Amino acid sequence: xxxxxxxxxxxxxxxxxxxxxxxxxxxxxxxxxxxxxxxxxxxxxxxxxxxxxxxxxxxxxxxxxxxxxxxxxxxxxxxxxxxxxxxxxxxxxxxxxxxxxxxxxxx
Numbered sequence: 876x877x878x879x880x881x882x883x884x885x886x887x888x889x890x891x892x893x894x895x896x897x898x899x900x901x902x903x904x905x906x907x908x909x910x911x912x913x914x915x916x917x918x919x920x921x922x923x924x925x926x927x928x929x930x931x932x933x934x935x936x937x938x939x940x941x942x943x944x945x946x947x948x949x950x951x952x953x954x955x956x957x958x959x960x961x962x963x964x965x966x967x968x969x970x971x972x973x974x975x976x977x978x979x980x981x982x
Contacts, residue, residue: 921948921952921953921954923944923945923948923949923954924945926944926948926954927940927941927944927945927948927954928941929958930944930954930955930957930958930982931944931958931982932958933958933959934958934959934982940982943980943981943982944981944982946980947965947969947972947980947981947982950968950972951965951966951968951969951972951981953965953966953968953969955969959982962979962981965981969981
């Protein structure tokens with residue numbers, strides 16, 4: 876009887892350990908990027924391609940918009956919601972980036 880109880884307890888502990896390992900694996904699956912250089916920090920993964928396609932779909936020059944948006948997204952890790960405006964939602968990184976002609980870069 877004691878041997879059966881010990882066996883059941885061992886199986887139960889093994890199952891709990893497997894659940895812990897699988898939950899750790901799920902946490903590791905969430906993609907993050909480490910920014911190299913002076914501003915080292917852990918940044919969340921952002922699907923720049925999909926978000927920029929959605930942002931630029933109504934633009935008169937969608938290819939140019941998507942390219943600029945992709946650059947801004949890669950640097951700032953943010954794309955504002957909607958198809959225009961709302962740039963302030965991404966902070967100073969997104970709003971203060973300019974082109975060589977001193978025009979706002981990010982759509």
